[in-house]
Amino acid sequence: MSSADPILASVLQRRVQAITHEMATVLMRSSRSPIFNEIGDLVTVIFDRQGRTLAQTEYASIIANGAQPPLAHIIEYFGEDLHDGDVILHNDVYTGGNQNADVGVFLPIFFEGELVAWSASKGHVADIGGMTAGGYDPRARDVWQEAFRIPPLKIQEQGKLRRDVWDLVRANIRLEIVAEDIKAMIGACTIGKRRLGAVLERYGVASFDTHMDYVIDASERQVRAEIERWPDGTYHGESFMQSDGLDPSKRYRIAVAVTIAGSEITFDFSETDDQAPGFTNMPAAAAIGAIRIAFLMLVTAGGLSTPANHGLFAPIHTVFRKGSLIDPHFPASTIFGNQMCDEVLESIMRALAEILPDRVTAGWNQFLCTALSATDPRTGEPSVSLTIFQRGGPGAMRGADGYDALGFTGTPGSMRSPDMEMFELSTPHLMHYNEYLPDSAGHGEWRGGYGTRSSWTFYGENEAGTTIGDDMASEGAEPAHGLFGGGPGSLNELRLRLPDGSVRDWGSKEIIDHIPPGTVCESVNGGGGGYGDAFLRDPELVRAEVRDGLLGRDAAARDYGVAVSADGRTIDEDETQRLRAEARV
Numbered sequence: 001m002s003s004a005d006p007i008l009a010s011v012l013q014r015r016v017q018a019i020t021h022e023m024a025t026v027l028m029r030s031s032r033s034p035i036f037n038e039i040g041d042l043v044t045v046i047f048d049r050q051g052r053t054l055a056q057t058e059y060a061s062i063i064a065n066g067a068q069p070p071l072a073h074i075i076e077y078f079g080e081d082l083h084d085g086d087v088i089l090h091n092d093v094y095t096g097g098n099q100n101a102d103v104g105v106f107l108p109i110f111f112e113g114e115l116v117a118w119s120a121s122k123g124h125v126a127d128i129g130g131m132t133a134g135g136y137d138p139r140a141r142d143v144w145q146e147a148f149r150i151p152p153l154k155i156q157e158q159g160k161l162r163r164d165v166w167d168l169v170r171a172n173i174r175l176e177i178v179a180e181d182i183k184a185m186i187g188a189c190t191i192g193k194r195r196l197g198a199v200l201e202r203y204g205v206a207s208f209d210t211h212m213d214y215v216i217d218a219s220e221r222q223v224r225a226e227i228e229r230w231p232d233g234t235y236h237g238e239s240f241m242q243s244d245g246l247d248p249s250k251r252y253r254i255a256v257a258v259t260i261a262g263s264e265i266t267f268d269f270s271e272t273d274d275q276a277p278g279f280t281n282m283p284a285a286a287a288i289g290a291i292r293i294a295f296l297m298l299v300t301a302g303g304l305s306t307p308a309n310h311g312l313f314a315p316i317h318t319v320f321r322k323g324s325l326i327d328p329h330f331p332a333s334t335i336f337g338n339q340m341c342d343e344v345l346e347s348i349m350r351a352l353a354e355i356l357p358d359r360v361t362a363g364w365n366q367f368l369c370t371a372l373s374a375t376d377p378r379t380g381e382p383s384v385s386l387t388i389f390q391r392g393g394p395g396a397m398r399g400a401d402g403y404d405a406l407g408f409t410g411t412p413g414s415m416r417s418p419d420m421e422m423f424e425l426s427t428p429h430l431m432h433y434n435e436y437l438p439d440s441a442g443h444g445e446w447r448g449g450y451g452t453r454s455s456w457t458f459y460g461e462n463e464a465g466t467t468i469g470d471d472m473a474s475e476g477a478e479p480a481h482g483l484f485g486g487g488p489g490s491l492n493e494l495r496l497r498l499p500d501g502s503v504r505d506w507g508s509k510e511i512i513d514h515i516p517p518g519t520v521c522e523s524v525n526g527g528g529g530g531y532g533d534a535f536l537r538d539p540e541l542v543r544a545e546v547r548d549g550l551l552g553r554d555a556a557a558r559d560y561g562v563a564v565s566a567d568g569r570t571i572d573e574d575e576t577q578r579l580r581a582e583a584r585v
Contacts, residue, residue: 004214012199012208013055013215013307019195020044020057023121027188032177033126034426036184038418039388041411042123043067044188046196049115051075052310054212060124062338062410064308066098066289067122070152074106077152084110085159087186089169091128091150093143094330098286099338100147101128101135105182107189111200116208119192121185126384129172133373134384136466138245138278138509140333146279147335148172156186175382219311224263226304227315230356234259237351239343241325242470242477244276245336245509249476252276252325254343258351267291267348268319275328280509282337282344284320284327290341291318293409294348301359301397336509339468341410342366346481349395353483358398362442362529363480365392365451367408368469368492368508370521374460376428383460385427389417389434392471393441393449393489393527395480402449402528404436428460437490437524439552442479443559444486444530445537450550451490451525463515467494471526472508479526486530487559493524535561535580543571 023044031037040059048054051071058064073096074088088106091097097104104122108115128135129148140146148169155165170179200208238255242248255271275281282290292313306312320327326344328334342364349360369390376383391407406412420431432455442448471477473491480489494506499518506512506521539562545551547568556562561583563575 004211009211009214012203012211015199016046017055017307019192020046020055022195023119023188023192024057024059026191027121027184030187031184032180034418034422035124035126035386036181038416038422039386040416042121044192045120046192047071047118047120048212049117051118052216054309056308059414060411061293061414062286062289062341063098063102063122065292066285067104067120069096069285069288070104071106071118071120072096074152082108082115083158085156086154087156089150089153089155089182091147093283093285093334095151096285098283098289100143100149100335101125103128103150103182105185105189107193109193109196111197111205114205116200116205117196119189119196121188123181123185125178125181127173127175127178132511133174133382134371135335136371136468137511138466139511140279141277142331142333144331146333175384215307216309216311219306219309220314222304222306223299223312224315226299226302227260227265228263230260232260232262235351235355237347237349239346239350241280241340241343242472242475243508244280245278248507254325254347256347256351258348264315264317266317266319269324269326270319270321272321272324272326275323275325275332279333280336280340281328281332281334282326282340283334286337287320287326287344288318290344290410291316291348293341293412294345297361298352298356298359336468338410339367342470345409357484360483361397362395362448362483362486362531363489364394364409364528365480365489365492365526366470367392368467368471368494368525370465370467372427372463372465374428374463377459377461378428383427388415389420389423390452390454390523390525391417392451392492392525395528396444396446396448396486396531398531399446401446402441404450405452406449428458430457430459432456436550437527438550439555440490440527442482442487442489442528442530443534444482445532445534447530448480448489448528451527454523456521458515458519458521459517461517464511464513465515466511467506467508469508474505475508480529482529483531485533487534489528490526492526495522496520497522534559535583539571539576543568
């Protein structure tokens with residue numbers, strides 16, 4: 001790498017990153033589905049000719065970190081049969097995809113007749129065929145029931161649309177907006193191609209390649225140096241998934257052995273339970289994405305800041321057992337797999353808690369939302385939506401409280417909660433409230449993140465809904481765990497109040513084929529686990545949360561040993577000292 005100029009390498013790295021950001025902006029602003037333009041359930045990437053990640057703009061991290069495996073298969077599949085102007089569509093979980101609903105568009109970039117790079121965009125489409133609109137159905141027993149499979153497929157060849165192929169795809173998808181969103185993804189990739197072409201015109205292919213190699217190598221060296229600081233050895237952790245969508249009492253174990261050897265790290269999930277009969281299985285690409293998210297949390301907690309590229313993940317090795325919950329046998333259904341990021345991340349954090357206490361987080365509240373489909377009576381048009389505004393709290397870590405209402409581990413801090421007014425405008429639902437859930441955070445010197453509570457009325461015609469998540473109180477799940485003396489978080493609750501006055505619990509992975517108009521949903525999403533001894537927490541922080549209505553006075557006294565006045569403005573110092581002294585006895 002001696003011929004590389006470090007300054008130019010930094011300039012080019014930032015330029016490629018800016019290209020992916022522009023691609024994402026174009027995609028969100030030109031797409032039709034609120035899942036894209038409101039929530040941002042997507043990623044845009046620039047790869048080199050070998051399929052190595054050069055830069056990405058990730059809103060949905062689980063998709064972003066699972067975007068490379070499909071391209072590796074595409075490159076192998078087409079070989080030399082790649083041409084300028086080709087556009088390739090892909091979603092198939094058995095050829096590298098992370099979820100069938102996460103559809104990718106991959107565009108080879110040629111410069112002066114030579115394949116030099118790839119642009120890609122990938123996102124969660126509103127429908128992808130199968131037996132249920134939106135794709136989420138716990139009754140699905142195989143991949144054909146849950147989705148229209150798209151292995152590497154050229155929908156455009158040498159700049160010309162393959163109309164027969166395009167019509168075949170459209171014929172197997174219910175919603176017209178999906179076709180429009182695919183066009184938006186193609187447009188985003190085209191922007192990436194144009195912008196990268198301008199960079200190559202200015203600097204030349206050879207210089208660009210040399211400096212991107214330098215950037216990747218620098219990232220790898222940085223992250224390897226970080227891993228070398230961690231104690232060598234093999235460490236074990238586990239997490240549990242409650243309910244497989246068929247039996248709410250069924251409990252599955254996700255187990256990992258993390259081996260650190262010098263600058264290499266291996267995540268071995270071989271001891272994970274056998275695959276489930278329904279849709280709660282995780283494709284290998286989704287598991288790789290989840291592992292990378294956990295790994296990034298660990299390395300960045302130590303202060304490492306390096307671009308997200310191929311070098312960042314070069315030291316990682318993964319092992320899965322074919323036929324387990326992670327990497328099931330074909331043709332298992334797998335659409336719930338992305339949501340299992342919660343269990344994968346928790347098992348890794350538990351494994352490394354003792355050796356990396358400054359890096360790990362306490363347990364996150366496991367994700368719970370709903371996927372809804374209906375006919376909107378205002379327009380007569382079909383509607384598919386995800387209620388991503390249902391958000392639980394993350395776990396705390398040493399030195400930091402958990403963020404409030406951050407939500408899913410697979411999209412930590414990146415995928416957006418939809419604007420409530422836009423949710424009402426674009427779907428047949430009326431929101432009543434969406435707010436923080438008091439007393440939901442696990443106590444600790446650093447408390448967990450607060451969860452949320454929300455409620456809305458259904459008024460769509462032919463409405464159906466599937467829950468996607470875990471940590472359901474009614475199913476006997478366990479709350480997010482605390483660490484090093486921190487308290488546990490709280491559980492999720494979901495119930496429907498039907499127009500006839502009856503009330504029913506809605507399970508964590510349950511489909512309801514008919515939700516009558518006028519039904520009200522009441523959702524509670526719990527908080528994350530706490531970290532450390534709560535009686536060491538600054539009393540002023542406790543008082544402020546009592547004042548703001550996040551923490552009850554009784555909980556402040558019981559869990560933190562802090563006596564707060566009724567108006568939340570003052571602390572009874574003597575009573576606080578007494579409470580904390582009694583706790584030490």
